[in-house]
Amino acid sequence: MNILLTGGAGYIGSHTCVILLEQGYDVIVVDNLCNSQVTSLKRVEQITGKKILFYQEDLCNPAGVDEIFRQNSIDAVIHFAGLKSVAESVDQPLRYYQNNIDGTLVLCEVMQANGVKSLVFSSSATVYGNPESVPINENAPVGAFNPYGRSKLFIEKILTDLYFADKSWNISLLRYFNPVGAHPSGLIGEDPFGLPNNLMPYISQVAVGKIPELQIFGDDYETPDGTGVRDYIHVMDLAQGHLGALEKLASDPGLVTYNLGTGKGFSVLEMVAAFEKAAGKKIPYKIVGRRPGDIPTCYANPSFAEKELGWTARRGIDEMCADAWRWQSMNPKGYV
Ligand code: NAD
Numbered sequence: 439m440n441i442l443l444t445g446g447a448g449y450i451g452s453h454t455c456v457i458l459l460e461q462g463y464d465v466i467v468v469d470n471l472c473n474s475q476v477t478s479l480k481r482v483e484q485i486t487g488k489k490i491l492f493y494q495e496d497l498c499n500p501a502g503v504d505e506i507f508r509q510n511s512i513d514a515v516i517h518f519a520g521l522k523s524v525a526e527s528v529d530q531p532l533r534y535y536q537n538n539i540d541g542t543l544v545l546c547e548v549m550q551a552n553g554v555k556s557l558v559f560s561s562s563a564t565v566y567g568n569p570e571s572v573p574i575n576e577n578a579p580v581g582a583f584n585p586y587g588r589s590k591l592f593i594e595k596i597l598t599d600l601y602f603a604d605k606s607w608n609i610s611l612l613r614y615f616n617p618v619g620a621h622p623s624g625l626i627g628e629d630p631f632g633l634p635n636n637l638m639p640y641i642s643q644v645a646v647g648k649i650p651e652l653q654i655f656g657d658d659y660e661t662p663d664g665t666g667v668r669d670y671i672h673v674m675d676l677a678q679g680h681l682g683a684l685e686k687l688a689s690d691p692g693l694v695t696y697n698l699g700t701g702k703g704f705s706v707l708e709m710v711a712a713f714e715k716a717a718g719k720k721i722p723y724k725i726v727g728r729r730p731g732d733i734p735t736c737y738a739n740p741s742f743a744e745k746e747l748g749w750t751a752r753r754g755i756d757e758m759c760a761d762a763w764r765w766q767s768m769n770p771k772g773y774v
């Protein structure tokens with residue numbers, strides 16, 4: 439089976455490529471490399487001993503995307519491509535809406551025109567905003583705080599409308615919690631351009647000496663130690679969840695939403711301690727003010743994905759930190 443991955447050269451996409459290739463799928467990647475490097479795909483080929491068909495193309499270019507569908511017999515699409523920085527989305531809302539929403543519209547139009555109607559979409563727990571209660575179920579109220587989050591929410595609504603207009607589509611909306619870690623080989627991992635926005639890549643770069651210290655955004659939340667609590671999920675577990683979602687599409691499930699998380703929350707200080715243990719070194723940090731838009735606590739109820747997909751996250755925070763550290767220490771400058 440041929441699976442097309444938009445944004446497949448990126449962090450989550452490249453790890454999903456590994457899982458799909460190992461399972462015997464043929465993988466086609468479309469990526470404009472605006473936030474990734476083609477080296478990630480070369481490394482995936484090194485890990486798996488298999489080839490990826492790569493197209494450097496912008497999803498917002500209908501003719502280019504259509505040509506890829508005409509050249510290949512595609513069975514299903516996993517749609518990772520998108521811009522993902524919350525802070526950048528606040529400064530550049532039009533760019534975020536244009537790229538994320540237009541890219542999705544073009545993709546769906548081309549899929550429809552070519553008779554491909556199986557789609558897995560990368561959504562985010564950010565669509566839950568500040569949850570009323572935890573753990574969060576898929577039917578919890580949604581409402582995002584920033585243009586990035588709203589782009590995810592709008593795309594979910596667009597895909598829902600598409601499904602209700604034509605029920606021959608099968609669409610999986612995957613709401614990721616906090617993906618971290620790396621492939622255990624240390625060959626692929628998260629390689630943010632510029633200063634990282636998220637906690638784990640930031641800690642990794644402090645550990646490797648690229649950044650002097652971590653700033654912890656607030657220790658006065660209503661959490662056990664006052665720092666924010668999140669559901670960190672190993673990227674290989676997350677990648678495995680895509681395989682489950684893809685296999686489920688074959689059984690004609692219609693439109694389905696799944697939380698992909700572990701169901702457990704860890705604080706910033708707990709993650710720092712786990713990373714120190716994995717790296718065998720201290721992570722210098724200082725407590726600073728809260729980051730605007732942050733919420734105290736967020737973790738999933740992943741039982742629906744477990745029941746429907748037979749999927750569950752297996753790796754704990756020690757393995758997440760050990761794998762993140764192996765990647766960072768083997769590649770202190772990322773893919774460069
Ligand atoms: P990433 O930036 O590493 O990967 C996204 C890829 O999409 C990049 O390779 C980028 O070059 C490509 N891309 C962006 N716009 C494109 C376009 N118009 N045409 C073609 N390619 C384009 O990000 P990631 O962490 O791998 O995230 C993958 C998806 O998962 C994104 O949609 C993101 O919003 C979502 N997500 C990520 C997280 C997270 O913490 N990493 C959490 C929740 C949801």
Ligand code: UD1
Binds near residue numbers: 524616654668
């Ligand atoms: C952030 C995004 C969210 C996105 C998610 C995954 C914001 C406001 N939210 O969520 O939309 O879906 O990433 O990409 O950006 N922290 C520090 N110091 C740091 C970085 C983070 O203390 O340098 C803390 C945060 O306050 C938070 C925790 O670490 O409590 C996790 O932060 P982060 O990794 O950015 O993820 P989220 O806040 O969950």
